[in-house]
Amino acid sequence: MLTIKRLDIEDARVLIAGARAKAEEIGVPMCIAITDEAGNLVAFERMDGGKVTSTTIAIDKSFTASGAKKATHLYGETSQPGAPTYGIESAIGGRLMVVGGGLPVVADGDVVGGIGISSGTPAQDMEVAQAGIDAFAATL
Amino acid sequence: MLTIKRLDIEDARVLIAGARAKAEEIGVPMCIAITDEAGNLVAFERMDGGKVTSTTIAIDKSFTASGAKKATHLYGETSQPGAPTYGIESAIGGRLMVVGGGLPVVADGDVVGGIGISSGTPAQDMEVAQAGIDAFAATL
Amino acid sequence: MLTIKRLDIEDARVLIAGARAKAEEIGVPMCIAITDEAGNLVAFERMDGGKVTSTTIAIDKSFTASGAKKATHLYGETSQPGAPTYGIESAIGGRLMVVGGGLPVVADGDVVGGIGISSGTPAQDMEVAQAGIDAFAATL
Amino acid sequence: MLTIKRLDIEDARVLIAGARAKAEEIGVPMCIAITDEAGNLVAFERMDGGKVTSTTIAIDKSFTASGAKKATHLYGETSQPGAPTYGIESAIGGRLMVVGGGLPVVADGDVVGGIGISSGTPAQDMEVAQAGIDAFAATL
Numbered sequence: 129m130l131t132i133k134r135l136d137i138e139d140a141r142v143l144i145a146g147a148r149a150k151a152e153e154i155g156v157p158m159c160i161a162i163t164d165e166a167g168n169l170v171a172f173e174r175m176d177g178g179k180v181t182s183t184t185i186a187i188d189k190s191f192t193a194s195g196a197k198k199a200t201h202l203y204g205e206t207s208q209p210g211a212p213t214y215g216i217e218s219a220i221g222g223r224l225m226v227v228g229g230g231l232p233v234v235a236d237g238d239v240v241g242g243i244g245i246s247s248g249t250p251a252q253d254m255e256v257a258q259a260g261i262d263a264f265a266a267t268l
Numbered sequence: 269m270l271t272i273k274r275l276d277i278e279d280a281r282v283l284i285a286g287a288r289a290k291a292e293e294i295g296v297p298m299c300i301a302i303t304d305e306a307g308n309l310v311a312f313e314r315m316d317g318g319k320v321t322s323t324t325i326a327i328d329k330s331f332t333a334s335g336a337k338k339a340t341h342l343y344g345e346t347s348q349p350g351a352p353t354y355g356i357e358s359a360i361g362g363r364l365m366v367v368g369g370g371l372p373v374v375a376d377g378d379v380v381g382g383i384g385i386s387s388g389t390p391a392q393d394m395e396v397a398q399a400g401i402d403a404f405a406a407t408l
Numbered sequence: 409m410l411t412i413k414r415l416d417i418e419d420a421r422v423l424i425a426g427a428r429a430k431a432e433e434i435g436v437p438m439c440i441a442i443t444d445e446a447g448n449l450v451a452f453e454r455m456d457g458g459k460v461t462s463t464t465i466a467i468d469k470s471f472t473a474s475g476a477k478k479a480t481h482l483y484g485e486t487s488q489p490g491a492p493t494y495g496i497e498s499a500i501g502g503r504l505m506v507v508g509g510g511l512p513v514v515a516d517g518d519v520v521g522g523i524g525i526s527s528g529t530p531a532q533d534m535e536v537a538q539a540g541i542d543a544f545a546a547t548l
Numbered sequence: 549m550l551t552i553k554r555l556d557i558e559d560a561r562v563l564i565a566g567a568r569a570k571a572e573e574i575g576v577p578m579c580i581a582i583t584d585e586a587g588n589l590v591a592f593e594r595m596d597g598g599k600v601t602s603t604t605i606a607i608d609k610s611f612t613a614s615g616a617k618k619a620t621h622l623y624g625e626t627s628q629p630g631a632p633t634y635g636i637e638s639a640i641g642g643r644l645m646v647v648g649g650g651l652p653v654v655a656d657g658d659v660v661g662g663i664g665i666s667s668g669t670p671a672q673d674m675e676v677a678q679a680g681i682d683a684f685a686a687t688l
Binding site for chain 4: 416417420446448449450451452453454455456460463
């Protein structure tokens with residue numbers, strides 16, 4: 129039998145609040161998605177002005193980061209032409225995201241969920257995702 | 269050019285809070301989804317213990333209620349065998365929900381979004397959706 | 409070798425104009441889709457106020473009517489519990505529509521396309537689809 | 549509550565007419581799709597001879613341009629190997645288009661919709677999309 133650690137809805141709100149604060153600071157309205165360690169959606173907010181297309185993209189970045197226990201930008205590096213995971217971005221009906229902005233959420237060495245950000249540049253998305261992680265880490 | 273009214277993220281949080289309070293009162297952890305008037309997701313929360321399958325179902329109930337400007341349980345009535353919209357439940361890749369728990373969000377006579385609830389019985393889902401609507405209506 | 413008769417874009421516009429005139433007459437803004445005899449979309453209009461969910465539904469009604477050479481409401485009859493095509497409404501990823509509002513477009517005994525209407529009641533959708541057909545028939 | 553500006557069906561017809569005139573001028577029959585600012589289809593025409601595969605591609609180019617508020621060819625630039633959004637073309641079930649021919653439709657600084665063109669070379673598709681935009685801009 130396994131015992132799984134998983135973020136709860138309060139943790140998800142902390143992650144969203146941290147991300148949103150950074151998004152407001154840099155002036156880019158974002159889509160913010162939180163998934164649990166099983167890859168299933170726990171919470172989501174599209175800030176006013178966040179992109180419609182980013183709704184799905186944020187959810188899928190978080191799905192990828194939590195389900196694969198790997199930041200999406202690291203998939204981006206290993207998915208370049210000639211690199212080992214080349215072509216993986218169309219896997220799972222296109223849900224496997226290799227663009228930066230998805231980070232696993234870790235507690236005590238275990239992946240307990242994921243955060244996915246979309247609407248800015250990948251660099252902005254990554255910065256906002258990290259701000260969510262930082263806010264969560266401060267509660268541990 | 270058209271001018272459209274659409275709920276914002278603050279409205280979505282009010283809808284979620286109203287629904288969550290009712291869900292806690294009746295003791296059923298719910299998935300709560302809010303879409304805008306175009307059917308796109310604005311906010312979502314899966315309460316601790318909410319069903320994994322209900323994640324998509326709540327989102328699609330809200331999508332249906334806002335996109336069709338119609339409560340999902342009304343589709344349930346008109347989709348019975350022999351009734352006019354029989355068979356519509358598999359439309360749009362199965363996103364067209366005819367199970368109760370999706371309600372349009374109305375302001376000044378315009379549909380400005382939708383709320384979709386799932387994890388309880390349809391009657392419980394409808395009660396929780398209505399509580400979200402009531403909380404929102406109190407702010408108008 | 410086959411020689412196929414297929415409606416052209418001018419025919420599609422006639423069909424849409426006829427349907428739109430009836431929709432305006434009955435005061436129900438509609439989604440209007442025209443497909444060719446191969447089931448592929450030729451033209452589409454969502455009247456101001458037409459339902460978002462009806463976008464896909466109108467296209468799929470027309471797809472069904474042209475591809476199966478059969479009015480969608482006839483599928484509705486044969487898809488009731490115990491009837492021969494029971495359950496067919498979820499075929500083709502849910503694109504096979506059994507709700508009224510899709511009609512084949514016939515010229516000289518050949519199906520040359522389809523028209524699909526959605527946003528009203530099925531009876532209204534069927535009336536508006538027929539008005540499109542009538543406008544087209546008047547040009548033959 | 550938000551107040552949104554959205555193109556209406558008359559605007560969509562102007563966009564299509566402008567695009568079609570350019571397509572006829574250069575002798576390339578095109579698929580022409582217009583979406584609203586939420587990414588939902590408003591109008592579509594496949595000119596006689598337009599490609600079947602381009603039906604979906606034109607719709608998805610317009611979806612991308614309106615939903616992401618960004619021309620699809622700009623995504624093409626930032627999605628090359630080694631560039632920031634590499635791999636994004638398979639997002640949203642492949643609906644995120646990075647091939648030229650999708651442009652946001654802007655009025656008074658707001659994105660009010662999108663236009664998507666497909667059947668020619670990307671350069672031809674972009675030229676035809678711009679002609680639609682120009683025809684619309686002349687009405688403002």
